[in-house]
Amino acid sequence: MGFLAMNSEISSLRAEEELILANFTRRLMEIAAVSEASGAAASPTAMLNAMHLPAIALDKNGFAVDANAAAQAVFDENIKIKDRRLYIRDFDSRNLLKQAIEQLSGPPRPNALAVEPVVVPRLDKLPVIVRIWPFEGPSHPPAQEVRALLTMNALGPRPGPPxxxxxxxxxxxxxxxxxxxxxxxxxxxxxxxxxxxxxxxxxxxxxxxxxxxxxxxxxxxxxxxxxxxx
CATH class of the missing domain: 1.10.10.10 (Winged helix-like DNA-binding domain superfamily/Winged helix DNA-binding domain)
Known part of the structure; x- marks a missing residue:
C-alpha cells in the first residue's frame, strides 16, 4: 500500500473512534500528571506503558526525553530514536513529523491533536501510526519540560492471550x-x-x-x- 493510500485510509477513520481514543489517551496523561504532582513515581510514558501503549515524551525542542518499554519494542530501522530525536526512514513521513514537532515551540494546545496522525511505512511490515498529543504536565521538573507525547500504533497481528x-x-x-x-x-x-x-x-x-x-x-x-x- 502506498503512502498516499495509507494516509487516505487513516483519514477515513470514523470521528467517534478518533474521539474515543483521544479522550482515553488524554485521561491517562491527566492521571500521570496528577501522579507526578503528588510525588508518585509515575510519568506519562510509564502510565501509558502500563496500558501497553507505546509512547515517547518530547520537550519543546522536539528532543525525546523518555520512551517507554512498549515503544522500545516497536523501534526498528524504519522508526527509532536517533540523536535524541524520533527518526523515520520514510522521507514523506519524516517531513510530516518534523512539521508537527515544530509546532511544539508555540503555546501548548492540551485539548487537541497537533496534526493528523502520521503514517509511517515499514519494509516487510504493516505501518506504524504516530499520533501527537500536546501535553501540559505539573509545574515542576522533570515533567514541565514535556511538551508533547507521541503514541505509536504498530499495525499487525497481536499475540493471543497466554x-x-x-x-x-x-x-x-x-x-x-x-x-x-x-x-x-x-x-x-x-x-x-x-x-x-x-x-x-x-x-x-x-x-x-x-x-x-x-x-x-x-x-x-x-x-x-x-x-x-x-
Missing part, C-alpha cells in the same frame, strides 16, 4: 489452549494446525471441543471471548 490462562479459565486441555491462543489472533484452523504441527482434522476436532467448553459456535464469537482474557 495459553495457561485460557486453559484455566475454560478448563481446556493444554493442546486445546494452545490452539485457542492461535485462534485468538484471528488465524484460521489450517494455520493453527501448521503452527502446532498437527493434522487439520486434529485441529478441527480440538476446535469443536473448544467451542463446546466456551459455549461459542463460531470463530468470531470465540475470538471475541478469548480477547477478554488478560
Amino acid at each position: 495459553a495457561a490462562i485460557i486453559a484455566k479459565t475454560f478448563r481446556l486441555t493444554p493442546s486445546e489452549a494452545k490452539l485457542a491462543c492461535i485462534i485468538a489472533r484471528g488465524a484460521p484452523p489450517d494455520i493453527a494446525a501448521r503452527e502446532l504441527k498437527i493434522s487439520r482434522e486434529t485441529a478441527r476436532n480440538q476446535l469443536k471441543s473448544v467451542f463446546a467448553k466456551t459455549n461459542t459456535h463460531r470463530q468470531s464469537e470465540l475470538v471475541a471471548l478469548l480477547l477478554q482474557v488478560g
